[in-house]
Amino acid sequence: MAKITASERVNLARMAERPKALDYINEIFTDFMELHGDRNFGDDKSIIGGIAYLGDSSKKISDFPVTVIGEQKGKNVKENMERNFGMCNPEGYRKALRLMKQAEKFGRPIITFIDTPGAYPGMGAEERGQGEAIARNLMEMSELEVPIICVVIGEGSSGGALAIGVGDRVVMLENAVYSILSPEGFASILYKDASKAKEAAENMKITAQDLKKLNVIDKIISEPEGGAQNDLKQVASSLKEYIIKTIKELEKISKDELVQERYNKFRKMGQY
Amino acid sequence: MVIDKIKKVNKQEKQEKNEKASDMMIGKWIKCDNCKQILYKEEVHNNFSVCPNCGKHFRISSRRRIKQIADEGTFEEIGAEVETQDPLNFDGYLKKIETLREKTKINEAVKCGTCEINGEKAVLAVMDSNFMMGSMGSCVGERITLAIEKSIELKLPLVIFCVSGGARMQEGIISLMQMAKTSAALAKHNKAGLLYISILTDPTTGGVTASFASLGDVILSEPNALIGFAGPRVIEQTINQKLPEGFQRSEFLLEHGFIDKIVERKDMKETLYKIIKLHKKEVK
Ligand SMILES: [Zn+2]
Numbered sequence: 210m211a212k213i214t215a216s217e218r219v220n221l222a223r224m225a226e227r228p229k230a231l232d233y234i235n236e237i238f239t240d241f242m243e244l245h246g247d248r249n250f251g252d253d254k255s256i257i258g259g260i261a262y263l264g265d266s267s268k269k270i271s272d273f274p275v276t277v278i279g280e281q282k283g284k285n286v287k288e289n290m291e292r293n294f295g296m297c298n299p300e301g302y303r304k305a306l307r308l309m310k311q312a313e314k315f316g317r318p319i320i321t322f323i324d325t326p327g328a329y330p331g332m333g334a335e336e337r338g339q340g341e342a343i344a345r346n347l348m349e350m351s352e353l354e355v356p357i358i359c360v361v362i363g364e365g366s367s368g369g370a371l372a373i374g375v376g377d378r379v380v381m382l383e384n385a386v387y388s389i390l391s392p393e394g395f396a397s398i399l400y401k402d403a404s405k406a407k408e409a410a411e412n413m414k415i416t417a418q419d420l421k422k423l424n425v426i427d428k429i430i431s432e433p434e435g436g437a438q439n440d441l442k443q444v445a446s447s448l449k450e451y452i453i454k455t456i457k458e459l460e461k462i463s464k465d466e467l468v469q470e471r472y473n474k475f476r477k478m479g480q481y
Numbered sequence: 482m483v484i485d486k487i488k489k490v491n492k493q494e495k496q497e498k499n500e501k502a503s504d505m506m507i508g509k510w511i512k513c514d515n516c517k518q519i520l521y522k523e524e525v526h527n528n529f530s531v532c533p534n535c536g537k538h539f540r541i542s543s544r545r546r547i548k549q550i551a552d553e554g555t556f557e558e559i560g561a562e563v564e565t566q567d568p569l570n571f572d573g574y575l576k577k578i579e580t581l582r583e584k585t586k587i588n589e590a591v592k593c594g595t596c597e598i599n600g601e602k603a604v605l606a607v608m609d610s611n612f613m614m615g616s617m618g619s620c621v622g623e624r625i626t627l628a629i630e631k632s633i634e635l636k637l638p639l640v641i642f643c644v645s646g647g648a649r650m651q652e653g654i655i656s657l658m659q660m661a662k663t664s665a666a667l668a669k670h671n672k673a674g675l676l677y678i679s680i681l682t683d684p685t686t687g688g689v690t691a692s693f694a695s696l697g698d699v700i701l702s703e704p705n706a707l708i709g710f711a712g713p714r715v716i717e718q719t720i721n722q723k724l725p726e727g728f729q730r731s732e733f734l735l736e737h738g739f740i741d742k743i744v745e746r747k748d749m750k751e752t753l754y755k756i757i758k759l760h761k762k763e764v765k
Contacts, residue, residue, distance in 0.1 A: 330711030330719045335729055338739050340690030340710035344664060348696055351665035368691040375661050389648055389657045399650055413653050414569050423568060425654055475665050478658035479566060479619030
């Protein structure tokens with residue numbers, strides 16, 4: 210397979226046809242029941258969450274309940290309007306946190322799917338404490354006493370991605386990207402020229418391959434040639450296999466160890 | 482940006498390379514960018530670097546801030562040895578850091594240490610907007626985390642003065658990860674039952690707002706500070722209209738329930754002292 214550049218991966222990660230959170234949820238889990246609202250302000254449709262079963266009869270692993278959270282982009286303009294292009298407001302992150310705390314209470318592992326251009330920069334978002342909502346998630350996720358697996362399936366951009374990204378394992382699909390902000394934003398800030406986004410993408414270390422080297426992620430899930438949309442079932446199946454195997458591993462260690470190891474994982478970021 | 486630099490009164494002064502270069506005011510006179518009054522610099526500094534005419538709180542260096550808050554001679558630095566990293570091998574980044582250090586005599590965008598505040602022991606972290614707009618990269622994240630961990634180890638209250646344009650772009654994703662790292666350290670601090678006071682000063686935005694700045698048990702701010710996650714220009718571009726006067730200012734955040742109290746700089750030390758005292762179990 211020809212070498213794919215970082216900016217080509219950005220395009221792949223953002224493709225309208227690329228599978229979104231709900232596509233993976235429907236493939237990997239059974240009986241997904243979506244739960245709504247942050248119990249405070251509203252229900253943010255750019256982020257979905259609920260309870261589902263995970264299991265694999267072919268491997269004699271019987272179904273067990275898990276909590277699933279995902280940033281949900283649309284596949285067309287209409288869906289994207291409804292989903293706000295996967296850009297969450299504070300109530301979205303607060304809904305995610307509510308469901309994660311609920312998972313902890315009932316001892317369910319948590320799986321999150323990251324796919325967002327970033328937290329929504331709107332007036333309402335600021336009025337309702339976008340910064341506080343993200344900060345709270347980072348702090349609370351770091352000490353949840355259940356296994357957390359985070360999967361970057363498309364575009365993981367900025368604090369909006371990290372807000373559901375503090376896990377025991379952080380994995381990326383082969384063509385997903387994960388970055389501090391979009392290459393366009395990076396180019397306009399550092400090169401004072403948004404049209405240099407391609408150049409920015411190559412320099413930002415945003416691909417799964419680069420981030421694995423930086424120890425920001427733990428695992429890369431391969432995609433078929435041309436991208437995940439060409440064989441959703443295959444990608445979902447490798448992802449499912451990885452998720453089940455990892456949850457079984459993580460369930461073997463004590464809660465204290467689990468939390469401490471998650472702490473150590475993020476504690477090391479930026480130390481060389 | 483903050484203070485219009487009037488003419489350099491004394492040429493010799495311009496050459497002087499002392500620690501004071503870290504302050505934005507050069508020359509003996511400055512002009513307040515709020516009320517346009519010409520002010521004698523020394524008088525401004527003797528007034529906590531606040532405009533004596535209109536009360537505008539000018540941005541101040543970490544050096545000056547520490548002097549205002551810590552009892553004289555009590556500040557002992559933590560994490561000075563932590564170096565700036567260059568995970569992206571970003572063109573010219575380390576060179577820029579080096580030049581800035583020479584020019585400003587500031588080592589990085591945060592300075593942390595143990596100190597006493599009216600005799601009360603505390604861990605103090607002070608960010609500095611004169612160094613790459615107080616942006617958080619690996620060094621800032623690591624120093625803040627070390628300060629939090631020190632405060633857990635010594636069972637001391639933690640005080641962080643925030644001022645930041647957000648995560649440091651030049652360190653890419655590693656800067657983003659500092660948000661998780663510092664917030665996780667604060668979770669431990671919280672669990673240990675210790676007090677954390679966060680003070681938001683002008684400006685506190687982006688990744689710092691979306692991590693440790695917003696996680697104080699008590700959150701204070703200086704008057705009229707810009708505080709938010711997204712920058713005002715980004716919001717204006719998104720919604721395609723101008724933001725109303727006072728949007729994302731301290732008073733706006735107080736109104737919306739995100740800060741506990743707005744405190745003028747002259748009252749800051751006393752206020753911190755009172756809050757620390759109030760969190761001690763024993764009666765005074
Ligand atoms: Zn003034």
